[in-house]
Amino acid sequence: MRIYKVGGAVRDRLLGKPVTDIDWVVVGATTEEMLAKGFRPVGADFPVFLHPKSGEEYALARTERKSGRGYGGFTFHASPEVTLEEDLIRRDLTINAMAEDDQQNLTDPYHGQRDLEARLLRHVSPAFAEDPLRVLRVARFAARYAALGFTVAPETLELMRQLSESGELEALTPERSWKEISRALMEDQPQVFVEVLRACGALKVLMPEVDALFGVPQPPAHHPEIDTGAHTLGVLQQTAIHKQPLTVRWACLLHDVGKGLTPEEEWPRHIAHEFKGLKLIKAVNERFKVPRDCQELAVLVGEYHTHGHRAFELKPSTLLELLQSFDVYRRPQRFEEFIAACEMDARGRKGLEERSYPQADYLRGAATAARSVAVQPLLEKGFKGPELGEAIKRERLKALKAYKEAASA
Template sequence: MQIYKVGGAVRDRLLERPISEVDWVVVGASAEELLAQGFRPVGADFPVFLHPKTGEEYALARTERKSGRGYGGFTFHASPEVTLEEDLLRRDLTINAMAEDAGGRLIDPCQGQRDLQEKWLRHVSPAFAEDPLRVLRVARFAARYAPLGFRIAPETLALMRQLAESGELQALTAERSWKEISRALMEPRPDVFIRTLHDCGALRELLPEVDALFGVPQPAAHHPEIDTGEHVLAVLRQCAEHAQPLAVRWACLLHDLGKGMTPAEEWPRHIAHERKGLKPIRAVNTRCKAPRDCQELALLVGEYHSHGHRALELRPSTLLELLQCFDVYRRPQRFEEFIAACEMDARGRLGLEQRDYPQAGYLRGAAAAVRAVTVQPLLERGLEGAALGEALKRERLRALETYKAEALGEPSDPPETPRP
């Protein structure tokens, strides 16, 4: 039995990056031998085991053969006769097909170290095109390593296009797709992930509602980048630069889907795109099986981001309705995420990335003002039921009127409102 460190741990050590987890491959052993040593199987039909003490994954060296559609359409062969090189050749990218032995010696049959030095994401073999999930994985690696100057090899991008055109992407389960999409959105350059999928034709298959935004113009006066797809990419980049959580990034990806439904004869205006966008946002949420918090925030940002941009112009009654929609009394964090998404939207415009967004502070202050209104004095007056609700609403509205007067006064030069 010989054990080798493989994959990401080897790659990231050579890149001098933090190593989050270590995977191992076992050559010259059988499943029975690992079980006898206390290893725990991950699944009944897959040769991967957890170390009895460290919990790290140990996989038997194996080969794979395409036997059906999709990510799971493979049969594998694991036996003591499978060599390390054979196991490495089944992997996706050359930079992921390296191994180290116990003495730290590098085994690199696919020239992964050279591609690391030259900053190429390159497939190992034509078998790459047999697994549709690899399109998403490569796009995710591009998003992770773009700050280091990595780019996808032309021949690999060609295979990704081939996979996108084959219809194989439709065989991916929502769970597998979401796992890759959500991880990619949290990489340093999530915009590179979406652009890569768009460039190879995969975005049209996986997220056609987002793909439809490319080539759709917006008014240049408010959106110097003009193209709606480019705007969404810029918003995602702002999300990464400001370390926004996944729910905010997901909402920002989907916030302008309504603009993809605007008839061409109405361009570059997009009247009522917020309301029009709710149906495609729901469709994407459902198809991707996004977590509930991501789904809820995406719908709220899609419907109300224009309100966020016009916050300083809103009447107190409209502002109160907005705060009520977000339930700022019991779910303050969701409103904070809404504010963050609005700010990323405003900053995701060409040349305006550093412009202040005073709406953020104003909205936070408004939420604090209504939360400061207590119900106890109304209860002491004997109010209850509908009368109590109406009185509480009046008190909150009065608090917002006072807040607006104190916060804004009579500004001589009101801040610029980013148009949706």
């Protein structure tokens, strides 16, 4: 039995980056031997075990072959005869196909170290094309390591293009796709994820609503970058710079999809794009079975982001409707995330990344003013049921009028 550290832990140590998760591969062992040493089995499809003390994952060396469509369409074979090189060749990228023994002796049969130095994301073998999930994984690694100068090797991008055109991407489950998308959006340069998917044709398969934004112009007075797709990438980049949570990043990716529906003869204006985009946002949310908090914020940001930009112009009654839509009284955090998304949208414009966004504090102040209305005095006056609701609404409107007047003074 020989045990090796593999994959990301080796890659990140060689890059000088912090190593978080460690994966191990065990060569020359049987399931029975692993169980005898106290390892606990966890893999339903292939032999993976948890270490009795550290809890880290140890997998028996295995080979695999394509037996069906999609991510799950593989037959695995694990036995003591499978070599380390045979195990490594089934991995996606050369930089993930290196192994180390306990003395840090490197096993690198597919030149991963060379590609690390060349800053290339290159597939290990033609078997890469058997797993459509790897298109998303490579795009995610591109987003993670873009700051270090990594790019996708041309021949790997070509294989990704073939996969995108083959129909295999449609076989991916929503859960697997969302896992990769959500992880990619939380990388340091999430816009690179979208760029790589677009470069290999995967974006128009997975998210045609976002792909349709490229080449669609906007008024240069408001959007110096002009192209709506370029703007979306800039907004995504701002979400990473400002360390926004996943909810905000997802909402920002989808906030302008309605502009992809504008007839060419109406360009560069996009009248009612907020309303037109709602059905598209809901369709993308459903396609990837997106978590509810991300779904809800994306829909609300899509519908109301221009309200955020025009905050100072909104009538008190419109302000109140906006606050009610977000349920700021019970869910203040969601409104805070909406404000963040609006600010990222404003900053995601070429040359305007550093411009202040005073609407943020104004909107926060409006929410505070509405929340400050006390219910108890109205109860003491005898209001109840629907009448109480109307009385609270009147008082909140009065508070917002006073707030707007004070802010304008």
